[in-house]
Amino acid sequence: MTRDTEVLVLGGGSTGCGIARDLAMRGVDVTLVERGNLTGGTTGRMHGLLHSGGRYAVSDQASATECIEENKILRDIAGHCVEMTGGLFVQRPEDSDEYFQEKLEGCRECGIPAEVLSARESREVEPYLATDIKRSIKVPDGAIDPFRLCVANAIDAQNHGARIETHAKVIDLLRDGDDIYGVKVKHDSGPGKRTHNTAGSTEEITAEYVVNATGAWAGQIGAMADLDVEVRPSKGVMTIMNVRQVDTVVNRCRPKGDADIIVPHETTAILGTTDEEVEDPDDYPEEQWEVDHMIDTLKELVPILEEARTIRSFWGVRPLYEPPGTGTTDPTDITRDFFLLDHDDRDGVDGMASIVGGKFTTYRAMAEDITDHVCEKLGVDARCVTAEEPLPGSEDMSILNEGMDNFGLRSPVARRSKQRLGSRAQDVLDTNECNPVICQCEGVTRAEIRDAIDQSGSDLNAVRIRTRASMGNCQGGFCCHNMANELSHEYDEETVRAALDELFQERWKGERHALWGEQLSQAMLNYALHATTMNRDNDPANGSKAVDFGAFDGGRVKARTDGGE
Amino acid sequence: MAIEDDVLVIGGGLAGVTAALAAADEGTQVRLVTYKQSTLRHASGLIDVLGYTPDGEGPIVDPFDELEELPEGHPYERVGVDAVRDALEFFDDVVGDAYAGGHTDDNALVPTHGGTVKPTARYPSATAAGVASAPEDTLLVGFETLPDFEAPLAAAHLEAAGAPFEARGVTITFPGIKRDDAKVTRYAHLLDWDESVDGTTGARDALAAAVSDHLEDESRVGFPAVLGDDHPEEVRADLEDALGVEVFEVPMGPPSLPGMRLEDVLYSALEEKGVRVTSGVPVVDYETNGDPGRIDQVIVDRNGADVPHHADQYILATGGLVGKGVSSEREGVFEPLFDCYVPHAADRYDWFVDDVFGDQPYARFGVVPDTELRPLDEDDEPEFSNLRAVGGVLGGYDYAAEKSGGGVSLSTGYVAGKRAAKQVGE
The missing domain is CATH 3.50.50.60 (FAD/NAD(P)-binding domain)
Known part of the structure; x- marks a missing residue:
């Protein structure tokens, strides 16, 4: 029986995209389906930390070792997604000396460069650290953009022949006896790039092998074929600050606990996090205490956080897993290692494996292991090259060097655009068309927005994750509408309107958790711009009832500038 | 004291x-x-x-x-x-x-840069010719360097809102604007002082010339609200004379010249x-x-x-x-x-x-x-x-x-x- 594709990957997060890239580069025909946007699950909802491994240097040395190895690889293959900020494990007076020592030794045992800094030296690195801190350990933590990394994997998979279908929700697994041979998906629109207000279709996609890389949702997929995948979703909050209060990753040096990390990320700093098991990865409470807890605990490390402005908070759901019978009650004790569940070995059902657990920094190594497994199943003999071949955008990082072309842009905009686009900068920014700035907060130009639209269709959230447009201080109040305007060259007015409404509502979702002080003022301004000036809340175009235009003031007769009546 | x-x-x-x-x-x-x-x-x-x-x-x-x-x-x-x-x-x-609108208690429906209309009681005289409650066919003109107003989209949006006239939009290059990120005040000052855009032609004539090629039988032309800061009446009068139709401004977001x-x-x-x-x-x-x-x-x-x-x-x-x-x-x-x-x-x-x-x-x-x-x-x-x-x-x-x-x-x-x-x- 011929199949539509050799391997079908479910899930467009870092794991799924990493697997799709690896398979495609090994010459395997692969199709990836994702129910929403790429990164829409857990990948797009993490704190953007590129682990040095220091975090696991005491509790899980195997993970720590893998982290530092992958950390180095990602700097090479995804330089345009990484900012090597360095990291500190900061000890406060009440934190244990013994643990500090264990952390230091653990780092050294795992090959993680680690150096002890005195309180004074620590504050030279990070002036806003609390004055009463004791000392710190300096490690090579970094910041990484999960959106760009994941999208770059997907683009590279496509460049190697893969089919990537976003907004394609799996509604059934196709199972014939003890063999899973594909899925049925519902396309939101299409198939193909998403276009709002376009009818979708259902499609059966058959495959030699199915890889369930849906993370926290893996249990739901498994259940479609009566397979138990005991994933234990655990939520964590992340709170985004308006500026980088720190330029280094700041970790609290204590065994475990919530609210113990600050990651500088692009123009912001991200506070994290909590760890609480939830029943349903799509429906869990996002609570005030979690946000307050971030600020009130992390201000012990960086006191200015108390008065600082947060621009939004978001929650992610970890796809934690532990083998049946382990019986861990506290989710913070569940291993961060990943598990490959071969349903043939495990359940006697052939044709599918599920991936659960794992963490973002080691996504590539996970993908390599899983791809090895799939290749073995398919009898494919090809070597993994994902650790050596740079991702699109990181082929030639000389573009970031000083003195290079600014493409007619003002220098801050040019610098930030080039950092985002890496080696694609020339292709995207070197245009004869005029190229105004669309998002002022993040310095995103029309050319970059249109490049993202070319990739992703009418979905402005997909444009957002590719470009950072609407992710700055104004949270889209000033630029959502301009982003939508850029869609109008390819899409009709109704589509543009639907896309704008969706983006604006998504921005509000996270902003709700930051509604006090400056950001409440910002929220009111955004509301006023969109409701008062643009009347988007009561747009007659959305109304069911036609407006009788003739009943309204038709203006003065011949309202010419001579004032004639 | x-x-x-x-x-x-x-x-x-x-x-x-x-x-x-x-x-x-x-x-x-x-x-x-x-x-x-x-x-x-x-x-x-x-x-x-x-x-x-x-x-x-x-x-x-x-x-x-x-x-x-x-x-x-x-x-x-x-x-x-x-x-x-x-x-x-x-x-x-x-x-x-x-300002206009004081001749009646009724609200006017005014097109804004978002494309749809909003009810309002008083509007700048610069906007008066554009009220959407008047059934006059309309050409909207946007500028490729001004991403805040997308004229063809706004025209389509007006029609979707049920406006009782034909609306069409075109995007043109604003004569004399050199930088892609020029501020709205730069557009206004070019027109205020009728600065020469090519050594001989003033900004007002140059803008009118750029628009007239696109004008069909519409009786009014709407621009984003950049038509002058200090001398908006003069700017509008000159454009109206050159184009032979009424000219109006579409109110914009910040920074707002009408404001x-x-x-x-x-x-x-x-x-x-x-x-x-x-x-x-x-x-x-x-x-x-x-x-x-x-x-x-x-x-x-x-x-x-x-x-x-x-x-x-x-x-x-x-x-x-x-x-x-x-x-x-x-x-x-x-x-x-x-x-x-x-x-x-x-x-x-x-x-x-x-x-x-x-x-x-x-x-x-x-x-x-x-x-x-x-x-x-x-x-x-x-x-x-x-x-x-x-x-x-x-x-x-x-x-x-x-x-x-x-x-x-x-x-x-x-x-x-x-x-x-x-x-x-x-």
Whole structure:
């Protein structure tokens, strides 16, 4: 029986995209389906930390070792997604000396460069650290953009022949006896790039092998074929600050606990996090205490956080897993290692494996292991090259060097655009068309927005994750509408309107958790711009009832500038 | 020694200026103190009175039909319908030819840069030819360097909204704009001074020439609101002569030239009426003298020096959340200057609803006035006998949803100014 594709990957997060890239580069025909946007699950909802491994240097040395190895690889293959900020494990007076020592030794045992800094030296690195801190350990933590990394994997998979279908929700697994041979998906629109207000279709996609890389949702997929995948979703909050209060990753040096990390990320700093098991990865409470807890605990490390402005908070759901019978009650004790569940070995059902657990920094190594497994199943003999071949955008990082072309842009905009686009900068920014700035907060130009639209269709959230447009201080109040305007060259007015409404509502979702002080003022301004000036809340175009235009003031007769009546 | 006036207005937006003008009209000595740039430059320059009821019914044709029905506590209910009418007349006198719409009580439906229409009571004369309630075919012109207004999209949106005319949009290059990120004021100045764009042709002729190729049988042409800052009438007249059709402006987001022009008109009026204006300085504190229910003087921070300002009557016109006349912390919402009572839920997660355009409690944050517009404390007693509050700092209404911001500022400013003046020396 011929199949539509050799391997079908479910899930467009870092794991799924990493697997799709690896398979495609090994010459395997692969199709990836994702129910929403790429990164829409857990990948797009993490704190953007590129682990040095220091975090696991005491509790899980195997993970720590893998982290530092992958950390180095990602700097090479995804330089345009990484900012090597360095990291500190900061000890406060009440934190244990013994643990500090264990952390230091653990780092050294795992090959993680680690150096002890005195309180004074620590504050030279990070002036806003609390004055009463004791000392710190300096490690090579970094910041990484999960959106760009994941999208770059997907683009590279496509460049190697893969089919990537976003907004394609799996509604059934196709199972014939003890063999899973594909899925049925519902396309939101299409198939193909998403276009709002376009009818979708259902499609059966058959495959030699199915890889369930849906993370926290893996249990739901498994259940479609009566397979138990005991994933234990655990939520964590992340709170985004308006500026980088720190330029280094700041970790609290204590065994475990919530609210113990600050990651500088692009123009912001991200506070994290909590760890609480939830029943349903799509429906869990996002609570005030979690946000307050971030600020009130992390201000012990960086006191200015108390008065600082947060621009939004978001929650992610970890796809934690532990083998049946382990019986861990506290989710913070569940291993961060990943598990490959071969349903043939495990359940006697052939044709599918599920991936659960794992963490973002080691996504590539996970993908390599899983791809090895799939290749073995398919009898494919090809070597993994994902650790050596740079991702699109990181082929030639000389573009970031000083003195290079600014493409007619003002220098801050040019610098930030080039950092985002890496080696694609020339292709995207070197245009004869005029190229105004669309998002002022993040310095995103029309050319970059249109490049993202070319990739992703009418979905402005997909444009957002590719470009950072609407992710700055104004949270889209000033630029959502301009982003939508850029869609109008390819899409009709109704589509543009639907896309704008969706983006604006998504921005509000996270902003709700930051509604006090400056950001409440910002929220009111955004509301006023969109409701008062643009009347988007009561747009007659959305109304069911036609407006009788003739009943309204038709203006003065011949309202010419001579004032004639 | 303290600076002495009869009436001191704190805040220089539409409400504060109106209050100052109304008080000065009564022959009192008025001072207006402003700190930051007013939020007028964020505003479209349209003067809304009431476009939708608090229940979301609308668009309303005649706001005066609905004003009587507003719930107790709404600023319009506090001042009464007649005051709204008087305040609009007062505004019409102050702005003269710069604004239109005063010939009728009815709202006009005006196209804005978002593409759809909004109901409004007064509009700049520059916008008058463009009202969507007039069934005239329309050409909208956008500029490729101005991403805030996409003319073909806006035209399609007007049709989707049911506008009773054919609308078409074109995007052109603005003659003389060299930088892709030129500010709107750059466009305006090119036209104001009719700068030469190629050594011989002036900007106005060059723009008209660029548009005329696209003009078919439309009887009016709409541009984003960049048609001059200092000489908008001349610019528009020249364009109309060159094109042979009516020309209008589509109100835009910030920075908004119509908002800045309104600011200029209002500040000229303050000067004419002898209002003393002190700008760039914050009021940081107030003092009472014996009677805790009466403000004796306020303290202005002038470059670090505390300068007492004394008046008989005070008007609080510091704006809402945007203007920072209402502030908040994680634990609560407050009026930062006089600590007037601002009702709000104890739990900040009750300050909002999940639908971005839903019935947002935060949009109604502000002080609670009595019918004299004196802010009330938690027990419904006036906080001070000689303090009135106007405009955005007032609570109990959602100006964005109702499209009522301009009218509330005018009517409460007008009433507070008149009453404060009358009370001087009592």
